[in-house]
Amino acid sequence: MISVTGLTKTYGSVCAVNNISFEVAKGEIFGFLGPNGAGKTSTINIMTGLSRPDAGEIELAGIDVRRQPKKAQAIMGIVPDESNLYNEMDGFDNLCFCAALYGMPKSEREGKARRLLEQFRLDDTGKRPFKAFSKGMRRRLTIAAALIHSPQLLFLDEPTTGIDVESSRQIRDLIRELKRQGTTIFLTTHYIEEAERICDRIAFIARGQIVAAGTLPELMASVSHQHAIRFVTAGSTNTPAAELESQFPGSQVSIQADHSIVMTSKQRIPLLPVMKFLHNIGVEVHEARELTPSLEDVFVKLTGIQSSALTEPERKGSTR
Amino acid sequence: MKSWIAFWNILKKDVRNYYLKPPNISWGIIFPLSWTLMQLIRSPDGNILELLPGLIAMSILFGTTSMLAVTITFERSGRSFERLLLAPIHLSTMVLAKIAGTILFGTFNAFVPVIFAALFADLRAVNWGALLLTILLIALTSALTGLLIAVSAEQVFEAQTLANFFRFPMLFLCGLFVPIARLPLLLRPLSYCLPLSYGTDLLKGLLTRQNSLSPALCFGMLLFFAATLFLICRHRIQQKWIL
Numbered sequence: 001m002i003s004v005t006g007l008t009k010t011y012g013s014v015c016a017v018n019n020i021s022f023e024v025a026k027g028e029i030f031g032f033l034g035p036n037g038a039g040k041t042s043t044i045n046i047m048t049g050l051s052r053p054d055a056g057e058i059e060l061a062g063i064d065v066r067r068q069p070k071k072a073q074a075i076m077g078i079v080p081d082e083s084n085l086y087n088e089m090d091g092f093d094n095l096c097f098c099a100a101l102y103g104m105p106k107s108e109r110e111g112k113a114r115r116l117l118e119q120f121r122l123d124d125t126g127k128r129p130f131k132a133f134s135k136g137m138r139r140r141l142t143i144a145a146a147l148i149h150s151p152q153l154l155f156l157d158e159p160t161t162g163i164d165v166e167s168s169r170q171i172r173d174l175i176r177e178l179k180r181q182g183t184t185i186f187l188t189t190h191y192i193e194e195a196e197r198i199c200d201r202i203a204f205i206a207r208g209q210i211v212a213a214g215t216l217p218e219l220m221a222s223v224s225h226q227h228a229i230r231f232v233t234a235g236s237t238n239t240p241a242a243e244l245e246s247q248f249p250g251s252q253v254s255i256q257a258d259h260s261i262v263m264t265s266k267q268r269i270p271l272l273p274v275m276k277f278l279h280n281i282g283v284e285v286h287e288a289r290e291l292t293p294s295l296e297d298v299f300v301k302l303t304g305i306q307s308s309a310l311t312e313p314e315r316k317g318s319t320r
Numbered sequence: 321m322k323s324w325i326a327f328w329n330i331l332k333k334d335v336r337n338y339y340l341k342p343p344n345i346s347w348g349i350i351f352p353l354s355w356t357l358m359q360l361i362r363s364p365d366g367n368i369l370e371l372l373p374g375l376i377a378m379s380i381l382f383g384t385t386s387m388l389a390v391t392i393t394f395e396r397s398g399r400s401f402e403r404l405l406l407a408p409i410h411l412s413t414m415v416l417a418k419i420a421g422t423i424l425f426g427t428f429n430a431f432v433p434v435i436f437a438a439l440f441a442d443l444r445a446v447n448w449g450a451l452l453l454t455i456l457l458i459a460l461t462s463a464l465t466g467l468l469i470a471v472s473a474e475q476v477f478e479a480q481t482l483a484n485f486f487r488f489p490m491l492f493l494c495g496l497f498v499p500i501a502r503l504p505l506l507l508r509p510l511s512y513c514l515p516l517s518y519g520t521d522l523l524k525g526l527l528t529r530q531n532s533l534s535p536a537l538c539f540g541m542l543l544f545f546a547a548t549l550f551l552i553c554r555h556r557i558q559q560k561w562i563l
Contacts, residue, residue, distance in 0.1 A: 048406055052562060074408035084399035088337050100329035101407035103322025 001026040001153060001184040002047070007056035009042055016042040017053070018208035024186060024201075029179050031199030032188040035305060039208040040188035041081055044157050047186070048078050060153060074102065077146030081157040081188075083138035087131035091122050091141050094130055095148055102149035109148070116144040121170075136167025143171065147178075154178060156187040160194060172198055196295045206303040220293055223301045228291040229269050231261040234284040247277055262291070326409045330417035338391050339425045348425060352379035352432035368437045370530075373523035374496040375433035377516060380458045381487055383429035388422040388466030389479035396561075397475065405561060411554055419463040426459035427452075450535075451526050457542040458519035464549035465515075471556040494520045501532065515545035 002024035009017040017039045024030040032040045045051035047058055049069030058065040063072045085094045092113050099109030117123040120140045125133065133141065139159065146154060156175070160168040175185060175198055189195050195202050196216065203213035212219060233239070239261055241253040251265040261278075263269055271288060278285055299305070338344060355378055359371045395401035404414050434451075437443065465486060473479035491497070493507060494516040500508055511517050518538040525531030531538075 050402065050406060050562060070408045070410065073406055078406055080399065080402060082399055084402060086333070086337065086400050087398065089333075097329055097333055098403065101326050101403065101409065103325045103408075105325065 001028070001061055002030070002186060003057075003059040004043075004047070005057045007043065007046060007058065008054045009039075009046055009051065010054055011042075015208050017046065019056070020205070020208070020210045021056075022203055022210060022213055024184060026184055027179060027182050028200045029175065029185045029187060029198055031195040031202045032186070032205050033190070033192065033195045033202055033299065034188075034205035034303075035190055038205045040190075040205055041157055042208075043205070044078075044155050044186070044188060048076060048155055049073055074149075075151055076153045076155060077149070077151035079143050079146045079154070079156045079159055081161065083135075083142040085130045085138070085142055085145060088129055090127050090129055091117055091125045091133075091144075094141060095145055098145040099148040104149060112148055112150075116147060120144045120174075136163040136170075139163050139167060139171065143174065151183070153184045153186070156185060158188055158190070160189070160191065168194075192294075192296050192299060202295075204299055204303050206305055212298075212302045216295065219295065219298050219302075223293060223298050226264050226266055227268055228262060228264040229271070229274075230256075230289050230291050231263070231274070231278065231285050232287040232289070233259050233261060233278075234286055239278075239283055240281065243281070244274075244277070248274065323409055323413045326407060327413050327417045327420075330404065330414065331420045334391065334418065334421035335424065338387065339421055344387070344425070348383060348429050349432055351382060352429055353436060355379065356433045356436050367528075368440050369443075369527050372433060372437050372527050373520055375437075376430045376455065376523055377458060377494070377496060377520050378491065379429040379433060380426040380455065380519075381462050381490065381516060384422045384426035384459050384462040385466035385469065385483045385487055386480070387425055388419065388463050389469040389473065389483050390476055391422075392418065392467065392470035393473050393476045393479040396470075401561075411557060412550075415467065415550065415554055415557065419460070419467060422463040422466060423456060423459040426462060427455050430455045430459070447526055451523075453539075454519060454522040454526060454542075457539070457546065458516065458523075460546045461515035461519070461542060461549060464546065464553055467553045468549065468556065471553065471560050490514055490516050493517070495524075495532075496520050499532070515542055515549075518542050518545075 002022075004023070005021045007017050007020045008015070020039075020043065022030075032043065034040055042051065046053045047060070047065060049065055049072060053066070060072045061075055063075070065072045086097065089097065095113035095116060096109050099112060104112070114123070117125070120143070122137060122141055122144070125137070130138065130141065143156070143159065159171050159175070163171075172194070175187070179185060187195075187199065199216075201213065201215050202219060204211040212222060214222070239255055239259075241255055241261075244253045244261070244263070245251055248263070248265070248269070250267055251263050251269065254262050256262060263274065275285055275288065293301075352375060355375050356371070359375065360368065392401065404418075407414070434443070466483065469479055469482045469486065473482055493503070493511045494500075494514050495511065500511045500517060503511060518533065518541040521531045521533045522535060522538045522542075525535055525538075
C-alpha cells in the first residue's frame with residue numbers, strides 16, 4: 001500500500017529526513033516512533049504532498065505521489081499533529097466542509113457527517129463551535145474529518161498527544177476498528193506504549209533515519225540474544241554463584257541487591273533442574289520469571305536515545 | 321463536478337466565516353461611506369460624479385487587499401489552510417475559490433459610494449454592465465494583489481503592513497488624485513505598471529467621460545494583469561506553501 005524509497009529532505013542545513021525506505025502492507029498499522037524533531041512530521045508531510053522531497057520515491061496504492069499528488073490525496077485521510085479545523089464552525093459544518101473538499105454531494109456528506117458525529121460521540125455538541133470543544137473532542141473531530149471520505153489510507157500524526165486518558169483510549173479503539181475495516185494506517189507517535197499496543201510493525205526514527213523496523217517480536221529479538229531468568233528468593237542467602245555456574249555450564253549468574261538471582265545463558269535455561277539445585281543447597285525460591293526486554297529497552301539500545309527524550313518539548317527548526 | 325462542489329463550498333465557507341461577520345459588514349459600509357463624506361465635506365461644491373471613480377477604486381482596493389491577505393494569513397497561522405492544500409483539488413480551483421469571496425466583498429464595497437451618489441446625482445447615463453465589469457476586474461486584480469501579499473506574510477500584522485506598503489503608493493500613482501499626465505516623468509512608467517491605473521481610467525470614462533486611455537486597452541490591460549498575477553500567485557503558493 002505504501003512504498004517509500006530513499007526519501008531525503010533537507011531544510012537549510014538540517015537534514016530532516018535522511019534516505020529512508022520502508023513499505024507498509026494493506027490493512028496494516030505502521031508506527032513511526034521517535035522523539036520530537038526526529039523527522040516524523042517531515043516524512044508525513046512529504047508522503048501527503050504537503051512538502052517536496054529532495055530525493056526519493058513515494059508510491060501510495062500504486063500512485064506516484066510526486067507526479068500525481070492530487071490523485072494520491074483523494075485516497076488518503078490526514079490527521080495533522082494539531083487539530084486544525086475551522087474554529088467558527090460547529091462539528092457538523094466542519095465535517096460537511098471537509099467532505100465537500102473531496103467532492104461529495106450534499107446529501108451524502110450530511111449523512112456521513114451525522115454518522116461520524118455519532119460514532120465519535122460528538123453528536124451532542126449541537127451548534128457549539130470547534131473553538132469551544134475540549135482538546136479530546138477537537139482531536140476526535142479532526143480524526144472524523146479525516147475519515148469523512150472513507151479513505152483507504154489514514155495518516156495520523158501524534159493522534160493522542162496532549163489529550164486525556166479516556167480520549168486516548170477511545171482513539172486507540174477507533175484505530176483498531178479502522179484496521180478491522182481494512183484501512184491502512186500510518187501513525188507517528190513518541191509514546192512507546194502506544195506504538196507497542198496498536199502497531200503491527202514499528203520503525204524507530206532518530207535524526208531523520210530509520211534505525212530499526214519490524215514487528216514487536218522482531219525488534220525484541222534484534223537486541224535480545226540471551227535468555228535470562230530471575231529467581232526471587234526468600235530473604236538473605238549466601239547463594240554460591242560460582243557453584244551455579246559450574247553446575248550449569250554456559251550460564252552467568254549474578255546476585256542482585258534484593259538477593260534475587262539473575263541467570264543468563266545463550267541457551268534456554270532448564271527451570272526445574274535449577275530450582276532443584278537451589279532447593280538442595282537450601283535456597284528457597286518464591287518466584288521464577290523470564291526476563292524479556294521492553295520496547296523501551298530496545299528503543300534505547302538501538303537508537304542510543306534515552307526514552308525520556310521522547311517526551312521532551314519539540315525543538316523548532318528541524319521540521320517544518 | 322467534484323471541483324465545482326469544492327469551489328462552491330470554499331466560497332460559501334469564506335463568505336459565512338469572514339465576509340458576513342458583523343464587523344466586516346459594518347467596515348465594508350462605513351469605510352466607503354466615510355471616504356465619500358470626507359470628500360464631500362472637503363469640497364462641498366464638488367460634483368460627486370467626479371469623486372465617484374476615486375471612491376469606488378479606493379473602496380475596492382482597501383476591501384479586497386485587506387480581507388484576502390488577513391483571512392489567508394489567519395488560516396495559515398491556525399493551519400486550517402493546510403486542509404485546502406491537502407484536498408484533492410487543483411491549486412487553481414482553490415485560488416479561484418479564495419479570491420471569489422473577496423471579489424464579492426470588494427464589489428459590495430464599491431457599490432456603497434455608488435448608492436450614496438445616486439441620492440445626489442443623476443446616474444441614468446451610466447452603462448451599468450460596463451461599470452459592473454470594471455468593478456469586478458478591479459476587484460479581481462486587487463484580490464490577487466492581496467493574495468500575493470498573503471503568500472509573503474507569516475503573520476496577520478505583517479500582511480496588514482505589507483498591504484499598506486503596496487496600497488498607498490498605488491493610490492497616489494494610479495491617477496486618482498493627480499492625473500498620470502501631470503505626474504513627474506520618472507513616475508509615469510510606474511503608474512502604467514499598476515492595474516489600478518487602468519481601472520481608474522475606465523471608471524472615469526464611465527462616470528465622467530474623462531478617460532485618457534482607450535477603454536479596450538484598459539480592459540485588455542486589466543485582463544493581462546489578472547492573468548499574470550494569477551500565475552504568479554499560483555507559482556508562489558507552490559514554492560512557498562508546498563515546501
